Amino acid sequence: MTQDFDAIIVGAGQAGPSLAARLTAAGMKTALVERKLFGGTCVNTGCMPTKTLVASAYAAHLARRGADFGIVPAGPVTIDMKRVKARADTVSTKARTNVETWLRGMDGLTVIEGHARFEGPDTLRVGDTLLTAPRIFLNVGGRASVPDMPGVGTVDFLTNTSILQLDAVPRHLVVVGGSYIGLEFAQMHRRFGAEVTVVEKGPRLIGREDEDVSDAIRDILAAEGIAVRTDATCIGFKPHADGVAVDVDCTSGEPTVVGSHVLLAVGRRPNTDDLGLDAAGVKRDARGYIEVDDSLATNVPGIWALGDCNGRGAFTHTAYNDYEIVAANLLDGASRRVSARIPGYALYIDPPLGRVGMTEAEARRSGRNLLVSKRPMTRVGRAIEKDETKGFMKIVADQDTKRILGAAILGTGGDEAIHGILDMMNAGADYPTLQWAVPIHPTVSELIPTMLGDLRPVGREG
Numbered sequence: 001m002t003q004d005f006d007a008i009i010v011g012a013g014q015a016g017p018s019l020a021a022r023l024t025a026a027g028m029k030t031a032l033v034e035r036k037l038f039g040g041t042c043v044n045t046g047c048m049p050t051k052t053l054v055a056s057a058y059a060a061h062l063a064r065r066g067a068d069f070g071i072v073p074a075g076p077v078t079i080d081m082k083r084v085k086a087r088a089d090t091v092s093t094k095a096r097t098n099v100e101t102w103l104r105g106m107d108g109l110t111v112i113e114g115h116a117r118f119e120g121p122d123t124l125r126v127g128d129t130l131l132t133a134p135r136i137f138l139n140v141g142g143r144a145s146v147p148d149m150p151g152v153g154t155v156d157f158l159t160n161t162s163i164l165q166l167d168a169v170p171r172h173l174v175v176v177g178g179s180y181i182g183l184e185f186a187q188m189h190r191r192f193g194a195e196v197t198v199v200e201k202g203p204r205l206i207g208r209e210d211e212d213v214s215d216a217i218r219d220i221l222a223a224e225g226i227a228v229r230t231d232a233t234c235i236g237f238k239p240h241a242d243g244v245a246v247d248v249d250c251t252s253g254e255p256t257v258v259g260s261h262v263l264l265a266v267g268r269r270p271n272t273d274d275l276g277l278d279a280a281g282v283k284r285d286a287r288g289y290i291e292v293d294d295s296l297a298t299n300v301p302g303i304w305a306l307g308d309c310n311g312r313g314a315f316t317h318t319a320y321n322d323y324e325i326v327a328a329n330l331l332d333g334a335s336r337r338v339s340a341r342i343p344g345y346a347l348y349i350d351p352p353l354g355r356v357g358m359t360e361a362e363a364r365r366s367g368r369n370l371l372v373s374k375r376p377m378t379r380v381g382r383a384i385e386k387d388e389t390k391g392f393m394k395i396v397a398d399q400d401t402k403r404i405l406g407a408a409i410l411g412t413g414g415d416e417a418i419h420g421i422l423d424m425m426n427a428g429a430d431y432p433t434l435q436w437a438v439p440i441h442p443t444v445s446e447l448i449p450t451m452l453g454d455l456r457p458v459g460r461e462g
């Protein structure tokens with residue numbers, strides 16, 4: 001059977017559903033194909049369950065710290081991991097149901113469950129059905145990457161998906177990969193009561209960030225009793241009576257760590273290998289990401305790629321912004337470009353890291369005349385009042401243009417406070433403009449104008 005549409009969307013992640021709403025509202029007969037869970041990674045195995053778990057872990061941490069605030073707990077803090085898991089499941093399930101209900105009730109949209117694969121540039125097969133359309137939008141996302149590390153096939157390991165099924169606290173969780181996914185799970189499980197070791201092949205955690213950020217995060221995690229093994233260039237796995245033996249024969253420390261559980265958090269790979277892209281002539285890069293231009297169009301006219309599968313972003317908000325770009329260009333006559341996007345994101349350890357724009361290292365490499373201001377959270381009233389004074393804030397600006405180039409707020413409320421800077425950068429305002437804002441007291445954000453007053457010149461690199 002062949003069904004003809006004006007538009008087909010593959011994937012109900014962060015871009016697909018909203019795009020379906022715009023296309024159908026514009027009168028296009030649209031099909032949306034989803035092979036697994038409506039809402040995709042963020043809703044089911046990414047942001048939503050993990051941030052719900054992070055909130056439970058924070059509650060446990062604060063409860064243990066009760067005495068610091070004059071609150072005397074009735075007894076020791078215990079973790080009911082079944083209820084912790086149930087809470088995360090409920091949040092995910094509600095969100096997934098909402099997306100699915102919305103899509104199924106959308107006028108002009110045909111929802112098709114199944115795996116879509118190209119048979120030609122305007123034709124996709126889902127089971128026995130052929131779907132055709134002059135416009136095809138790929139929002140197929142990604143999955144955990146499982147590299148062919150020595151012994152990986154001989155042991156049980158967890159990914160960001162399977163670890164969500166744990167309803168008991170692991171005795172010893174070994175987290176391989178010291179970046180976003182690894183660090184969020186490492187800290188939450190430590191706070192749930194597990195022994196935790198993070199194994200990172202690079203010389204430092206979260207290696208894309210500035211060294212001072214990496215160092216501060218390592219200190220924060222170490223203070224909670226998380227063991228961190230960096231420079232682990234020779235990681236391997238062996239079955240062990242107590243779980244899994246992980247070779248971390250690094251430059252120092254014990255050569256092997258035995259964990260009851262191992263989480264692989266070593267990056268993601270796009271879901272583009274089983275999409276039949278060759279049949280449509282759509283180009284992928286060496287890592288499998290679909291190649292797109294600045295408007296997210298692929299090399300084949302009438303096919304666009306949005307979200308994690310295009311390699312231009314790896315976050316929910318970048319996937320959603322991809323939808324906004326494509327919809328605005330197609331339906332509103334706009335000419336929006338992905339290169340205009342200012343990168344921003346947060347790492348949800350506690351305290352969180354809010355980030356926008358360039359790191360200081362990137363700014364130095366750019367050869368500009370730089371101004372930098374840095375302030376420890378021990379000098380932020382709001383943090384002192386909350387007794388959450390770990391971390392620091394840093395802003396980097398261009399001395400000549402007076403534009404803010406980037407910022408990092410590693411500290412309580414950092415994921416929210418960073419938006420004051422992100423919004424100003426997005427508005428194209430210079431830093432003296434932000435300096436004149438009258439922020440609310442007591443907040444973390446109120447120190448941003450003060451920091452701008454403390455900007456000092458620093459040298460360039462190289």
Ligand SMILES: Cc1cc2nc3c(=O)[nH]c(=O)nc-3n(C[C@H](O)[C@H](O)[C@H](O)COP(=O)(O)OP(=O)(O)OC[C@H]3O[C@@H](n4cnc5c(N)ncnc54)[C@H](O)[C@@H]3O)c2cc1C
Pocket residue numbers: 010011012013014015016033034035036037038039040041042043045046047048050051114115116117139140141142160181271274275306307308309313314315316317318319348
């Ligand atoms: C543990 C974890 C925590 C995260 N936390 C955050 C966070 O706090 N903040 C943040 O911004 N980002 C976070 N992310 C990243 C975020 O989840 C992703 O960037 C986002 O979900 C990408 O959305 P997407 O629409 O590109 O793809 P996805 O959400 O992955 O959706 C793709 C959909 O396409 C479907 N699909 C794939 N192939 C086919 C096919 N051939 N046929 C039919 N359907 C198909 C899939 O089943 C899936 O439903 C996290 C990710 C992980 C793994």
Ligand SMILES: NC(=O)c1ccc[n+]([C@@H]2O[C@H](COP(=O)([O-])OP(=O)(O)OC[C@H]3O[C@@H](n4cnc5c(N)ncnc54)[C@H](O)[C@@H]3O)[C@@H](O)[C@H]2O)c1
Pocket residue numbers: 147149176177178179180181182184199200201202205206207232235265266267268313314315345346347348
């Ligand atoms: N808070 C958030 O917004 C959030 C949270 C989780 C995930 N995410 C998204 O998910 C993506 C994937 O996250 P991730 O942490 O899996 O990947 P990542 O690419 O950010 O980091 C992978 C880490 O694993 C290390 N690594 C790679 N191969 C290794 C090996 N063989 N042995 C040991 N270490 C190894 C790398 O050096 C790196 O530190 C991120 O890019 C991010 O966009 C976002």
